[in-house]
Every structure is written in structure tokens, then in C-alpha cells.
Amino acid sequence: MLFVVAQVLVGVSSVAVPSSNCYALDNSSRIVDFSSWIGHFFEYEGKDTDVVIRFCKDVETRSQTGYVDFGQFNNLNHFVAGSGGVDFVQGYYNGDLLNCEQSYDKLGRTAQVNIICGSCSNGQCKGELGCICNVTQESSCSIFVELAIPCEKPGPRAFEGFTVGFHPRSWEIVYNGMTQLGYEKSHHEFSFATEQTQVTLYMTAIASLSTLVRKPKIQILPEKGLKVTLSGSGATGSPPTTLTPTLLNVEWTCQEARDTPYEVNVTIPIEGYEPIQFFLTKICEHRQDQKGDSTRGWAIFGIISCIFIVTSTLFCVGGFIYKTRMERLHGIDALPGMTYLTACLETASGVGNGYSRPEENASGYASEASWEQPSATAQGTRKQSTRNYGSI
Ligand SMILES: *[C@@H]1O[C@H](CO)[C@@H](O)[C@H](O)[C@H]1NC(C)=O
Ligand SMILES: *[C@@H]1O[C@H](CO)[C@@H](O)[C@H](O)[C@H]1NC(C)=O
Numbered sequence: 321m322l323f324v325v326a327q328v329l330v331g332v333s334s335v336a337v338p339s340s341n342c343y344a345l346d347n348s349s350r351i352v353d354f355s356s357w358i359g360h361f362f363e364y365e366g367k368d369t370d371v372v373i374r375f376c377k378d379v380e381t382r383s384q385t386g387y388v389d390f391g392q393f394n395n396l397n398h399f400v401a402g403s404g405g406v407d408f409v410q411g412y413y414n415g416d417l418l419n420c421e422q423s424y425d426k427l428g429r430t431a432q433v434n435i436i437c438g439s440c441s442n443g444q445c446k447g448e449l450g451c452i453c454n455v456t457q458e459s460s461c462s463i464f465v466e467l468a469i470p471c472e473k474p475g476p477r478a479f480e481g482f483t484v485g486f487h488p489r490s491w492e493i494v495y496n497g498m499t500q501l502g503y504e505k506s507h508h509e510f511s512f513a514t515e516q517t518q519v520t521l522y523m524t525a526i527a528s529l530s531t532l533v534r535k536p537k538i539q540i541l542p543e544k545g546l547k548v549t550l551s552g553s554g555a556t557g558s559p560p561t562t563l564t565p566t567l568l569n570v571e572w573t574c575q576e577a578r579d580t581p582y583e584v585n586v587t588i589p590i591e592g593y594e595p596i597q598f599f600l601t602k603i604c605e606h607r608q609d610q611k612g613d614s615t616r617g618w619a620i621f622g623i624i625s626c627i628f629i630v631t632s633t634l635f636c637v638g639g640f641i642y643k644t645r646m647e648r649l650h651g652i653d654a655l656p657g658m659t660y661l662t663a664c665l666e667t668a669s670g671v672g673n674g675y676s677r678p679e680e681n682a683s684g685y686a687s688e689a690s691w692e693q694p695s696a697t698a699q700g701t702r703k704q705s706t707r708n709y710g711s712i
């Protein structure tokens with residue numbers, strides 16, 4: 321009750337699904353939330369058997385021979401608007417199976433509760449918080465119960481059949497025109513990660529009502545720091561149908577990092593109805609607006625690799641030239657590939673054959689001539705080291 325009053329006072333802007341499955345849409349698609357009635361106990365005293373209803377839970381009969389279960393409530397479209405003098409109809413299924421195995425597609429005993437908003441036509445139970453007016457036993461396997469209660473005030477009008485989901489055939493966000501729990505307001509625990517820069521939503525509507533769907537609008541809180549762009553058929557307000565869902569691509573770019581997520585308020589106006597409204601939240605741990613951030617990293621890596629390759633080549637070529645010169649002098653190594661490899665290894669290891677032999681070259685360093693015409697000692701060592709290369 322309080323909830324309904326609060327909603328009326330605040331002014332409802334979104335159509336959120338009630339907190340329980342104990343609700344129905346009335347004959348003009350308004351949500352009537354009976355959550356506060358769950359488990360409410362109604363008893364009807366008959367001649368031999370009594371009938372007990374626990375609202376939105378179950379129906380049973382009680383007699384000398386014991387209790388018989390006449391069905392459980394589960395809202396798989398079993399709480400709907402009625403017709404004639406009946407406002408709502410509830411179906412209770414899967415009661416006791418004994419002797420009712422063949423009835424109602426093996427659903428066991430069943431009960432149908434016809435709800436009248438107000439009082440019984442037969443004038444029963446005046447001034448009470450509702451009562452059972454009448455019970456009709458159709459067979460031993462099914463009963464009809466007429467229940468009069470002061471019904472809840474109808475809430476906002478749902479745009480029936482409208483869905484929004486993350487896949488073409490899903491409706492995590494909006495189902496039957498009602499925003500689902502988790503999306504009816506911003507929940508920071510269920511935010512999209514920084515890395516997720518795009519999400520695609522799919523919308524469907526009943527074909528005959530699809531032209532009532534208008535272009536979506538977004539509002540971001542705080543206004544600055546997150547760039548959101550909408551695209552796709554859904555962004556232009558194309559009519560979605562059940563067979564051809566429209567796409568709404570939401571692309572977001574973090575322009576400012578924040579400790580708390582950004583709130584994205586998506587409103588889809590519907591002609592003649594309350595707008596569909598839902599909230600998505602987005603974490604921004606770092607900026608993403610410089611498109612190059614990662615590209616730049618690769619560019620730097622590329623340049624460094626390039627420099628490395630060029631330097632290595634220069635070193636190797638240098639070493640190669642040096643080696644060939646030595647070869648020409650001594651005419652030992654006949655394999656150019658080997659020479660090249662040797663030169664590279666030599667250069668890389670830094671202990672070049674020709675660079676670090678102070679003790680060996682001590683005598684040969686005396687003049688340039690010593691390179692042209694090496695001393696016997698130098699030549700001997702060279703031969704030895706050449707043998708070493710061959711053994712690599
Ligand atoms: C809807 O139900 C109310 C009573 O619950 C009734 O007065 C009204 O005529 C119904 N409207 C339609 C269109 O059936
Ligand atoms: C109970 O309902 C049946 C039909 O559903 C009706 O024929 C009968 O008159 C009702 N009894 C009373 C006391 O209202």
C-alpha cells in the first residue's frame with residue numbers, strides 16, 4: 321500500500337517489474353501488485369470439506385479424511401485479468417496426483433480462483449479483509465473458488481509484449497514492458513568493465529503496436545567524462561517486431577577516470593504509454609579517448625625493433641668485412657656463411673678474435689705492418705682459434 325502511495329506521490333517515470341511474482345496486469349495493462357498479499361489466509365467452511373487459500377501460494381481442502389492439495393501458484397501467466405464480473409483469475413496447478421493422474425495433462429489437482437475486487441455478490445463476509453464467497457467442485461480433481469478482496473490500486477501501464485535484451489531472443493532488461501530487477505535503477509555492482517567499449521541491445525514489440533516506439537534518449541550521470549553514442553536501427557526509432565528485433569548499439573568511451581561508475585539512463589518513449597526506462601552502469605578506470613594509446617605502444621615497439629635490426633645488421637656487416645679482410649690475409653675459412661655466423665657471434669659475445677688478445681698481439685701491435693705481415697706467433701694463434709671455430 322505504502323509503496324503504491326509513494327509511487328503516486330513521486331510520479332512514476334519508469335515501469336518496473338514488481339518485487340514478487342504475485343502481480344497481474346488488469347484489462348487495461350496496468351500493473352496491479354499483490355505482493356503484500358502473499359500467503360494471506362482465506363478459509364471457507366463447507367458441509368464436509370473446508371477450502372483454504374494461501375494467496376499466491378496454494379489451495380487445499382481439509383476434511384475428516386485429511387488435507388488434499390489442489391495446486392500451487394507459480395506465475396507462468398497464471399495470474400491474469402478476468403472478464404464479466406471477475407477482475408482477475410489465478411490458476412493453481414500441480415496438486416495431489418492420486419486418482420487425478422489423467423487430468424489436465426498430468427498436472428494433478430487444480431484450482432481456479434476468480435478474484436472480485438470488492439465484495440461478494442451473495443453478501444458474504446461484510447467488513448472483512450476479503451473472503452471466499454463460493455466454492456464449486458467441478459470434479460474431484462478441480463475446484464472453482466470465488467474470492468472477494470479489496471484490490472490494490474493499479475500502477476503504471478505496461479507496454480505489453482515489449483522486450484529489451486542482450487541477445488535477439490532474450491529479455492534480461494525489459495520483459496513484457498516492465499523493466500527487470502537490476503536495471504530499474506543504477507546498481508554499481510553490476511557495471512560494465514572499462515574494457516567493454518560497446519554493448520548491443522535488441523528490442524522487440526508486438527507487431528501491431530510497434531509503430532508506437534520512438535527514438536531512445538540517454539542521460540549520463542555525471543554529464544561529463546563518458547562519451548556515449550547510440551547507433552543501429554533502434555537508435556533511429558525503427559519499429560521493432562517480434563520477428564525482426566531492432567538493434568541499439570551503445571558505444572561508450574571513457575574520457576575521465578572515476579572511482580564510482582557512470583550511470584547511463586536510457587529512455588525509450590512509447591506513444592500513449594509511460595516511457596520504457598532502464599539504467600546501465602559503466603566503470604571508467606582509465607581514459608580511452610586517445611585512440612592511439614595502444615597503437616602508440618606498438619609503434620614504439622616497432623621503432624625499437626627496427627633500430628635493433630639495423631644496428632645488428634651494421635655490426636654483423638662490420639664484423640663480416642673485418643673477417644673477410646682477415647680471411648684474405650690468411651685465406652683460411654672458405655665458407656662465407658660460417659664467416660658471417662662467426663662474425664655475428666663474435667660481435668655479439670664481444671670477445672672478438674681480433675679485438676681482445678692483448679698478450680697475443682703485444683708484439684704485433686708495434687706497427688701497422690704487423691697486420692700485413694704478422695709474426696709467426698700471431699699466425700700460430702690464429703690457426704689455433706680458427707680450429708676452435710670449426711669445432712663450434
Ligand atoms: C475492465 O475492468 C473493469 C472492472 O475491473 C471494467 O469496469 C471495465 O469495463 C473493463 N474494461 C474493459 C475494456 O473490459
Ligand atoms: C456458487 O457459484 C455457482 C456457480 O459458480 C452458483 O451457481 C451458485 O449459485 C453460487 N452460490 C452462491 C451461494 O452464491
Ligand SMILES: *[C@@H]1O[C@H](CO)[C@@H](O)[C@H](O)[C@H]1NC(C)=O
Pocket residue numbers: 333537538539585586587
Ligand atoms: C532519466 O532520463 C529521463 C529523460 O531522458 C528523465 O526524464 C528522468 O528523470 C531520468 N531519470 C533519472 C533517475 O535520472
